[in-house]
Amino acid sequence: MINLRNLDDQAYRDGAILKGATAEQLDALSAAEASRKSMMSEVEELRGRCNAVSKEIGKASPEERPTKIEAANELKQELKVKEAEHAELNASVTALVLEVPNPAHPSVPGGGEEDFELVSTMGEPVPAPPMDHGEFGAAMGWVNSDKGADVSGSRFAYLQREAVMLEFALVQWVMQKLVAREFIPTVPPVLVREQMMIDAGFFPTDRNQVYAIPEDDLYLVGTSEIPLAGLHRGDRLDAADLPLRYAGFSSCFRREAGTYGKDTTGIFRVHQFDKVEMFIWSDPAKSWDEHELLLEIEEEILCELQLPYRVINVAAGDLGNPAAKKYDCEVWLPSEGAYRELTSCSNYTDYSARRLGTRAKGDDGTDYVHTLNGTACAVGRTLLFLMEHYQQSDGSFAVPDVLQPFTGFTTVNAP
């Protein structure tokens, strides 16, 4: 949710328009807000009179009460009419304001999906190994998609054998890294209420991507970002405690509606996967530093895994409503001969915090905090990239150096 007071600020408007808002839309909202406020004053003035009259009734003698109550009743009818008008104006402002995206940061390129800015490239693209990740995963007995489909449907898989040990190694390695950077390790609930989905900004827009448990009015989260956002919903934090950094590990569930036929190989796109997610509550003045920190961590992980990647600054038109800026880290996928997204990090500025009601009190008063999130490690997808980059010519697998202390083995022979 944007701050309505910023609507007259030209830079703010430009940023919103870059994200796809129209000038007419912003003007309409501005006008709606103005009439809402003036109606609110009228309602409050009237309500004040009602309050005063009621107080007098309390002090009045029994004889004079009936006439006073009569007068109060008239005022009340008048108030009811105004209140209804006010509620209507309120609703229209709310509807309009939810449609307005968080303005893009000045450093974000305009345009759509193809108009990203290439920030950096690390390592070199390499030729495809003998087997793509799908074939390799099946050959090693690491990924069993057939039985996954039998048991749960398409886009479900069993992960087995060394792949499981590699998953735990990745999680452990990444978690230790984050703890060293003062992230609080967290295993959050993965079932949340509808209100949490709304407050985190996933409902109503992404409703069809979410699994529902109607019997209990609960929803399976597609990312631990959601329950992590709930950790300080409605809180008034102490500014001195910021930044608050959390590292959430959870399974993630996504319906992947509308992706039939896309990414059908292996476990690139599945309904259930595990992920370590970073989430930061930041001082508004420092959130851009925190955003760079998230990118730095993501790059460090990719570097140490020795995966060739590039970082892109996602164009404004390709950003979701809440993000003011987003970096994607795309790793070279040899079998496809293309860079594919593995991790990303976004700065939501105060857009999400306003809806969550999370403020921080400091020397300069109380203000909404900024929230940021980023992928530390999407486990299944990371494994998939490792399967291609660490696959040896003889069909064996070499464990990345940094994971060896956690796996207890250094190579896995071909079966």
Add this chain to the structure above:
RNA sequence: GGAGAGGUGGCCGAGUCAGGUCGAAGGCGCUCCCCUGCUAAGGGAGUUCGGGGUUUAUAGCCUCGACGUGGGUUCAAAUCCCACCCUCUCCGCCA
């Protein structure tokens, strides 16, 4: 799953049966001042949050709202009614 108790300011806790003088007694904590060689003790004052208006101001002033949340009744709700959420106790079940 069954039965019961309860949710009031930073914390504790009155008020709810008998609606009005209750944004809320009292206490603790905290802040400032006074007093006392130091410390302890004592005396005094202050101390919730949010929206809107005014304003250079996040000061002050005016005003509206908030006693778990949302509705309702009423001239008037912490107090009465309804729904929901949460916490606790006992029984049952359980990794």
